[in-house]
Amino acid sequence: MLYPLKFSPILKDKIWGGTKLKSLFNKAAQTDKLGESWELSGYEGDESVVTNGLLAGNNLAELIEIYMGELVGDTIYDQFGLSFPLLFKLIDANENLSIQVHPGDEVAAERHNSYGKTEMWYVIDADPGSELIIGFKEDCSKDDYLDALDNDKVEDLLQRVPVKKGDVFFIPAGLVHAIGKGIVVAEIQESSDITYRIYDYKRTDDQGNERELHTEQALDVINFSASKQPRTNYQPLLNEITPLVTCDYFTTNMLKFDHAVTRNYATLDSFVAYMCLEGDFVIDFEGEKTVVNKGDTVLIPASIDELGLIPEGNVTLLEVYVNA
Numbered sequence: 001m002l003y004p005l006k007f008s009p010i011l012k013d014k015i016w017g018g019t020k021l022k023s024l025f026n027k028a029a030q031t032d033k034l035g036e037s038w039e040l041s042g043y044e045g046d047e048s049v050v051t052n053g054l055l056a057g058n059n060l061a062e063l064i065e066i067y068m069g070e071l072v073g074d075t076i077y078d079q080f081g082l083s084f085p086l087l088f089k090l091i092d093a094n095e096n097l098s099i100q101v102h103p104g105d106e107v108a109a110e111r112h113n114s115y116g117k118t119e120m121w122y123v124i125d126a127d128p129g130s131e132l133i134i135g136f137k138e139d140c141s142k143d144d145y146l147d148a149l150d151n152d153k154v155e156d157l158l159q160r161v162p163v164k165k166g167d168v169f170f171i172p173a174g175l176v177h178a179i180g181k182g183i184v185v186a187e188i189q190e191s192s193d194i195t196y197r198i199y200d201y202k203r204t205d206d207q208g209n210e211r212e213l214h215t216e217q218a219l220d221v222i223n224f225s226a227s228k229q230p231r232t233n234y235q236p237l238l239n240e241i242t243p244l245v246t247c248d249y250f251t252t253n254m255l256k257f258d259h260a261v262t263r264n265y266a267t268l269d270s271f272v273a274y275m276c277l278e279g280d281f282v283i284d285f286e287g288e289k290t291v292v293n294k295g296d297t298v299l300i301p302a303s304i305d306e307l308g309l310i311p312e313g314n315v316t317l318l319e320v321y322v323n324a
Helices: 020-025 060-067 074-080 105-112 142-150 215-219
Strands: 005-008 010-018 034-040 086-093 099-101 119-126 131-136 158-162 168-171 177-179 183-190 196-199 240-246 251-257 261-264 272-285 288-292 297-300 306-321
Touching: 010 020, 010 086, 020 034, 020 086, 020 119, 020 183, 034 297, 086 272, 119 240, 119 251, 131 168, 142 215, 168 240, 183 272, 183 306, 196 215
Parallel strands: none
Antiparallel strands: 005 297, 010 034, 034 086, 086 183, 099 177, 099 196, 119 168, 119 183, 131 158, 131 177, 240 251, 251 306, 261 306, 272 288, 272 297, 272 306
8 A cells, every 4th residue: 555655865065055955854965065956756867766675675666556546646657657757856055056048848859859948937945135036127139139249248138036024926837937046945846857058157067167057949939928926926825725826737735733734635636745844743544644844845645645744833835736
């Protein structure tokens, strides 16, 4: 019988990474450049491995092959086969990330035999004055954009958005974006690692080389329209579900709770993932208890209809599933 599954995080050093994933979530960083913790991944070569229960030691791809729709949902298995459709990350931007854009499904399939990359961010932590780059201030033409790029003025065209803890942003494929220095986010995205880097502040590596830019590839991907309202407005509710983002690829809700709640997924033909961002809680499934700590991500198989969540104090989690 399937049960709530916990996984070992896949830690990735980045030139812009820092120490906050260790200090906030106790991730086992070996350096002070930990940029990403891939919390739940079926991406080829980076498949998450189970750490709890009878299935410990098996990776996500192996589990999908064995359990198919029982694990991910019948409709999802029919569409994605052995691929897990989403990728869950924690990201620490100790320095500015490159300004980038992601292709949609059609371009990604044609060029890279990959899914596209639509994503969302939940801001876990933000230093005072920190900002995201989200889209263009005004409608822009390709010529205006290329001229600004040639003259090192592309930042002048882009919209900077001050951020604080709890802010939510939806980043569809084609939207130019960047995470600024001092920000920690939870990222939920299609299972893709295709990024077109359009500007990187002329940073150099240890050998003095600037990182590769993907100007030509990005041109027919970028949405040059002004980004009118990049932030998702929501009002957090206590002990109730708060909807955050619903798109073609995933639905993300917030659950803030301080007493036991029951979640019923009997009508949902999808796995559910919990990203625990604040507090600790226990999942009670048919009398078996699974301890979830701050920073953990847990996969609830599609075959589980109902479970209880028992908090230790105040808990904030993101609940994510696919609208099959």
